[in-house]
Amino acid sequence: MSTHHVKVAIGMTVIVAAVAYLLLSGTTASTMYFLTVPEVQQQLSALQQASHPIRVAGQVTADPIQWDVRHLSLAFRIGEGEARLPVQYTGVKPDMFQAGVNVIVEGRIGRDGILMASILMTSCPSKYQDEKNTPS
Amino acid sequence: MNDIGAYALRCACVVALYAVSMALLGVRLGRQEMIRSAERATYGVFGLVSIAMLALLYALLTHDFHLRYVANVSNRAMPTFYVMAALWGGQEGSMLLWLWILALYSALVVAQHRFRSRALVPYMMATLMLTALLFLTMLIIAEDPFQRLPQAPRDGRGLNPLLQHPLMVLHPPMLYLGFVGLTIPFAFGIGALASGHLDNHWLRSVRRWTLVPWLLLTVGILLGSQWAYVELGWGGYWAWDPVENASLMPWLTGTAFLHSVMMQEKKGMLKVWNMALVILMYLLAIFGTFLTRSGVIASVHAFAQSSLGTYFLLYLAGALVVAVVLLLKRLPQLRSDHRLESVLSRESSFLFNNLFLVGIMFVVLWGTLFPILSEAVRGVKISVAAPFFNQINVPLGLALLFLSGVCPLIAWRKASPHNLRRHFLYPLTLAFLATAVLYTVGMRQIMALIALAICLFASGTIVLEFYRGTRVHWLSSRVTVVQAFLTLIRRNRRRYGGYIIHFGVVLIFLGITGSSAYQIEQDLVLRPGASAVVGTFTLQFTQMTSVLQPTYEGVLATIQVSRHGRQLTTLYPEKRLYFAQNQPTTEVALRTSLFDDLYIILAGFEPSGVATFKVFVNPLVLWLWIGGLVIVMGTIIVLWPQRSAARTGDRRAPVSVGTVSASEESF
Amino acid sequence: MLDLILILGIMLSTAGLVGAPFMHRPRPCREDDTSASLNADLLLQKDTLYTAIRDLEFDFQTGKVDQQDYAELRQHLEREAVHVLRLLDALDP
Secondary structure, eight states: OOHHHHHHHHHHHHHHHHHHHHHHHHHHHHEEEEEEHHHHHHTHHHHHHHOOOEEEEEEEOSSOOEEETTTTEEEEEEEETTEEEEEEEESOOOTTOSTTOEEEEEEEEOTTSOEEEEEEEEEOSSTTOOEEEOOO | OHHHHHHHHHHHHHHHHHHHHHHHHHHHHTOHHHHHHHHHHHHHHHHHHHHHHHHHHHHHHTTOTTBHHHHHHOOTTSOHHHHHHGGGTSHHHHHHHHHHHHHHHHHHHHHHTSSSSTTTHHHHHHHHHHHHHHHHHIIIIIOOTTOBOSSOOSSOOOOOGGGOSHHHHHHHHHHHHHHHHTHHHHHHHHHHHHHOOOSTHHHHHHHHHHHHHHHHHHHHHHHHHHHIIIIIOSSOSOOOOHHHHHHHHHHHHHHHHHHHHHHHHHHOOOHHHHHHHHHHHHHHHHHHHHHHHHOTTTOHHHHHHOHHHHHHHHHHHHHHHHHHHHHHHTGGGGOOSSOOOOSSSHHHHHHHHHHHHHHHHHHHHHHHHHHHHHHHHHSOOEEEOHHHHHHHHHHHHHHHHHHHHHGGGSOSSOOOHHHHHHHHHHHHHHHHHHHHHHHHHTOOOHHHHHHHHHHHHHHHHHHHHHHHHHHHHHHHSSOOHHHHHHHHHHHTHHHHHHHHHHHHHHHHHHHHHHHHHSOEEEEEEEOTTOEEEETTEEEEEEEEEEEEOSSEEEEEEEEEEEETTEEEEEEOOEEEEETTTTEEEEEOEEEEOSSEEEEEEEEEEOTTSOEEEEEEEEETTHHHHHHHHHHHHHHHHHHSOOOOOOSSSOTTSOOOTTSOOTTOOOO | OHHHHHHHHHHHHHHHHHHHHHHHOOOOOOOOOHHHHHHHHHHHHHHHHHHHHHHHHHHHHTTSSOHHHHHHHHHHHHHHHHHHHHHHHHHOO
């Protein structure tokens, strides 16, 4: 194998190794658990302690929704079955947002058991109808 | 009338089946008339599917709410333009569109090869018609656009107002023209493998048949991002959503192939790799369609209940097996003709470029599939969102951009290091100087500085290439600089068209860097008459008005925009409620300029008149769309037909090998 | 009624379209004549070599390849091209 081929092989290996490294470190660092509300309730204390951000999918309950326009602050509860989780979100209220709508929230659960959401997405059964509201 | 549509589809199914059988039988028995019959059957499928499309269109335009599809996606109040666009606004209709485009391309390819590449044609037809059968089966069994309702409602539901936007009308057809187009190279590849005719003839046809879908896919992706930016109202244009990723993956693979195919054409290298890429493009295109249709990403359980998913997956598995078996069978014939002569050559930089592109594609695939896989394997659902993709793809993308700056400086086969160093000097110095200036002026974000430096470097090398090439032509003949420039491009369409495409990509990177690194986001709470400052803009909220239209009612805020005391424009962010779907929407108000976009959302309002606005200032976003246009221009130059100079005809032409015929094309 | 006529029409035209090749019985086209395909292959090789020479020429003029490499590579390519042309001549009856 000539020196040229060796050099090319080295170049290729470097690139593949870089991709692999980035992939693995990204998978461990930037992914998070995607839980349902009952699962959150089960693991509540563990989640509060660990304070990792998590993603939760649930349905907005019929409980009163507090929407403060001036501070763009939204307080509501999501649920599934019997389980309930209070959520606090700061940002623009998604157009589709109302009781009964399926949502996905992302954030940390504090000592008070409230999920402080940095991301709130409503999802509709048919495609094209997702809305995203993400602060920078 | 609609029975015609349903009937036409079923007929098309039979005819497609006939085409597959005749094609394969004909090639097996060596009977030309069977193959010719299969060709006509391919035309027949196109005709029949067209009839079905027309029937559906007719039903839409006549508001025939007997059809469930028509009742779902249209209503009487919708403007005619959108009623027509509703043809692909829903699941069943868009599958029909996919099928129609496939039938169209198949007919075109078959017609194009009436007298060419005859050995490959039967297998190509079989491949294309089998793909058509997949969609025909789904359309007939699971997603029938012609399904009737027991009782026709008085009025339909109507298209989702978010989709009633010119960008969203163009985006699906563009995307499909791209996706479906990538089945053609696959058909060629299977044809070459199955027939054993593995020389480079098929590559020439495949190049064009990849470049056109690639271009359309590029436009489709950019249109989709633009729509997301303008309609979805979250201030961004790309979220690494599974649906978005599904369109990006075949694009990345296609870009890789467009480069590596040149290696095969020139040096007979990378034959197996190219075949693998062609297969991958096809599988990703089908997989991408499957991802956006079956809702599998949302939840594995939803997927398990959807019949659509099963069809797709079985088909994908089958196609993969067939392709791999054929590839392995022909492996001995696919060995390289030549070897790499130098690490410092355009060949090796193309090799590296391919690794990066396929690497990025793999990262996107991983990120998209990881949630499903982890749920299926471990029962634990993991979510992979934008940070993952950005963290990994940004460095890889920048490395790729840098490579695209280096590559034009390197010659084919073997470049001389000291020439290279000399040519590196100017663009590199320019990049360094500019970066240093920006740093001193106050720009401190490292990533943005690096990105900008690389953009400058890449632009520098492109400009240098044009300069050097023009100079050669200008010196060698008595023409003006402009004429030399045009001759340069005319004689080297692939090379210089390619450089223009690269420049478009640089502009896109520029836009992405500006809008990601320097975005300003601010919430404003204003009562009517009040002003606020965001970035360099002064915004005055003058009044709130009510709006009533036939299809919606809403609230409109008037905002006066000025900068340094000078009045710029008036913006009207809005909130609407569409009656038919009972759906509220937010209409973003946008002011675009070369420097930045001012993006205002009406977040909410109180009865007292106080309103809250979310304001974004997104620098350099316009360059994303400008870059897209540049890519289109560059691709058109590459595709422009060559003044034919008896390519394969006149081998008796006087050959003084000292000078070479000037009308031949090269890269 | 109209539907039925249209459907019948579609069926007949499709059958006609697809069945026509069986009516004419053309000679089985022996396109895969070995010498013809060899000819095509050689022409393709010639094309590729000419393109490579042109690339090289252009790269030299724009200063990417130095004199020595250029001379070597050019000689090599020209030798191959002459070889291919000789083969093409041999094929010509």
